[in-house]
Amino acid sequence: MISTEFECSILDYNIEEFKEKLKKLGIKLVSEDYQKRYVYDFEPINPNSWIRLRTNGEKTTLAVKDIKDKNAIGGTSKLEVTVESFAITNEILNRMGFHPRNYQENKREEYNYKDVKLKIDYWPQIPPYIKIEGKNEKEVLKAIEELGLSNEKITTLDVESIYKQVYNIDLLNIRELRF
Secondary structure, three states: OHHHHHEEOOOOOOHHHHHHHHHOOOOOOEEEEEEEEEEEEEEEEOOEEEEEEEEEOOOOOOOOEOOOOOOOOOOOEEEEEEEEEEEHHHHHHOOOOOEEEEEEEEEEEEEEEEEEEEEEOOOOOOEEEEEEEEEOOHHHHHHHHHHOOOOOHHEEOOHHHHHHHOOOOOOOHHEOOOO
């Protein structure tokens, strides 16, 4: 089933201050993951649609992501399935003619706040940032307001666009994004 991702990111926020805020509110760390992923393009290439194979070592997923509106909290749709093996799924995709445009790593801390997921994403070469994900736009906006997060630092850009537009780093030119 295709789902809509209702999420946004908050850039340039003091992560230690954010963690302290969560601690004071009694919001505890739920998980800490090291993620690795391959990103594949369709033929012909569509900059707003791609295939992602991702694992955190325990769960591996294969997804097709489609950006409908980079400026909307619900602007990205995802079709995702759990697969058994990161390596074997990559090999299957290779044999089907899909070769990764790049390999990426990131670290993620996840917290739950009511029905919203609060994530701190750490990516190579850029400062960490906060992601807020909910079941709908209203939940996301309510969490932002209740947590007192600054509206002017909010973006709905995807990771590749954050790298390119905010930090002037073109991920398409980086075959392996590692720590």
